[in-house]
Amino acid sequence: MHSVLWGNDLLTWSIAASIAIATCVLLYGVKVLVVRRLEKFAAHTATWLDDLTIRVLSATHPLFILLMGLYAGSHWLTLPAKNTTLMSHLAIATLLLQVARWGDVAVHGWLHFYRTRRAGQDAAAATSTAALGFVARTVIWAVIILMILDNFGVNITTLVASLGIGGVAVALAMQNILGDLFSSLSIVLDKPFVVGDFITVDDLAGNVEYVGLKTTRIRGLGGEQIVFSNSDLLQSRIRNYKRMQTRRIVFGIGVTYETSKQQLRAIPGILREVVEAQPQVKFDRAHFKSYGASSLDFEVVYIVQSPDYSVYMDVQQAMNFALFDRFEEEGIEFAYPTQTLHLANPEIRLVRERPEPELKLASRP
Template identity: 30%
Template sequence: MNITHFVIIPSITQRISTRFRLTLLISILALLPMASFAQEAEQDTVAAAPAWPEDSLGRRTPRGTVTGFFSAVADQDYTKAAFYLNLISPIDTIQDGAATAKALQRLLDQNSRFLPRSWISNEPDGRLDDDLPPNLERVGSATLDSLRIDLILEKTEGAEGGPIWLFSAETVRKIPVAAIGTEATVIEKTLPNFLEDNNLGGVPVGHWIGMLVIAIISYLAAWGLTAALAWLIHYIWRKTREEPTYGVIRAFSLPIRLYLTAVILVMLSQRFGISIVLRQRLSEFTIIVALVAVLLLLWRLVDAIANFSRRRLTHRNNMAGISIVLFLRRAAKVALLVIGTIAILDTLGFDVTTGLAALGIGGIALALGAQKTVENFVGSVTLITDQPVRVGDFCTVGNTSGTVEQIGMRSTRIRTSERTIVTIPNGDFSSQKIENFAFRDRFLFAPALRLRYDTSPEQIQAVLSALRQILASHDKVDKGSARVRLTEIGTDSLKVEIFTYILTSDFNEQLEIKESLLLRMMEAVNTQGKGFALPAQQLLVTENGNGKADHRKDVSDTSPEV
């Protein structure tokens, strides 16, 4: 299949990219001082105002020339249509021009591919990015006896000044006036005379009926092709026999079917010789169908990717990831709706430049007014990508400690030990110091024991030895880090520090091990030494010079006697 047959496809990607660049440019301009921008825009408008009068035939732009020519042809006013041609010689008569215009219509009816009206430039200078000289504009092509004829418009200067766009002299020269019209098209051979002789909107009634029949045939052909392709994939790739792969193929079948319908409709209408006037009128509808098919395909592709990602994240129990996937799916669908609406309005001929400008400025205003929302969204993305915490983790964020219950797009909810819910905006959450206890691989065990002062050095040695033995004999104690040392002779006790790690990540298990170790250490201190130092208060009674008792408390004595 020749790529030139796809008249509904050309430069869709380029046009979308152009719209994107235009939106970006408008957004950047919106950041400039508004007064200065308005003043410069006013000056540009004044400078760009045309100094020439309007052309009565609307030939100031390429689109106006094409529209005027087809309107004249539809009215069978070939004398008027001749004024849209750049005749080869000044001595050509009006009758010659009318004959040439009629021959051009027949050439376009028989086998031609013409750009839709909305894709033809509506600017006096035409398109400047089509790799053609500035005074030329390509609007389509036709085929005659295997010879391709490019349909070119050229810019000339009118009698009162200003540009006048006409079908170029080179294009007119290639139209064999004598040979055109001798061979009937397929639709003309098929239709009875009364359907050819009666017109509706400047087009024979039979051509309207033929276009409807071709549309039905195109849909049936597209349905058969997609069904055959789905069956072939189902037969070759056995994995598609299971959900959800088979569901994905079924989801994509409708947009592909619509797109193929539009392509086949354009091809058959060209081959059967449907009137160029009718094809040009319906070309925008065909493009809209193709655009809807592409947007529907992207829409369902977004759903398929989102569902696949959600299943994977559900299997991994990553609820936060599911939230970000759902949000991105909604954002992608909104973007598709906006892009689709702009593309359809542009295809229908509406000027979307103002709308794009408003969209760019409105987007900036929305971003400035929703800074906190954007900050929270960025924070949620940070939480998802870096994963400092996950749902179910026990953590401390700032002054809040608890279990993470939900990581949303705006905030994170934490269940505290008091069974209350604390909601922290993700922007604040991601910027604070986060301590996650769920990633702890072992627990620190570092009690400090205080022995009585009357414990002898021999008894201290026995206590230290017993404590070391307790740590060495337990299978859940890290032997490499275990140490027991007498570290301080304090004012009220002898301090013994113990340092090691309990080899478990389960909180309840470490509590059980810690309890067992402390009980055994208490027993070792009481049996091998004098016991633990107990803080006590001592009341000292002294007599002052007046013979009265002076009471004073001293809390530094740890002796059990008072």
């Protein structure tokens, strides 16, 4: 019995099906074989490239293997030109979608390995991966979609031009969102701060918790979460205390005007001795600065060789104790707000005179 289906007999269909099955088995076998060999190889290496390759190859979708097998078997069949062209377009579209999936997995895997490898050295890894991953994936899928449309005969030149005009309109309508997006990229590339840094923005301070595409979140000193838009954040004055290497400290003290000339001249030396006696501290200067309203003012400048605020406070506390002891030994008194009233003539006495009452006698006639 000689049966014909869509212009091909059963033998031809059997051969085409065999080719399709063989192609599927071959592609799947190659995938499994290569992945297993790479897994054995990766177990003895420290590089992340082989691990990334395994991730990419493991992302090969079974539907892609099936469609490639059907496309290979269709070449044995005698099909109308229209159907042959359609099969060719579908095969190319399937291949492009699989390439997009490979690219997406490759970007995700690379960013994951980059974040893991640099997490202990560069805290910016957590900041940059989100934005870079979003941009890279968007570009990959946009290019693949345009290629698929071009494969099916769509005039992408006109489409791209239309998208450009529409993009301008969308950009005008989404200025704030796009501004925050580009500000996020600026934060990622320029890295004025990263997750974990302690920063102050105007009069707000806290640790950076998250840098997103639109907002940056900071955990305030009071425990509250402070949310900034990325555009507003970059337009503000940011102080990043995490990147301090040293602390320059300026503090002043005042002594009373009753301090003698010898004591006054000895104070800068006392201040220098006290500062230089502290560990992790570099003395800069100590001077008799000015005549205050109720004190003789001195200014001291020193540099703490550590960015840790606790270290600075420990040093300042030790210096305060030492200065108190030294001034007590030298008989120098710390000043405090006082006012002295000087009278021009202290002998003047105020006397209040009271007039005596008049005595009037009435006379009788």
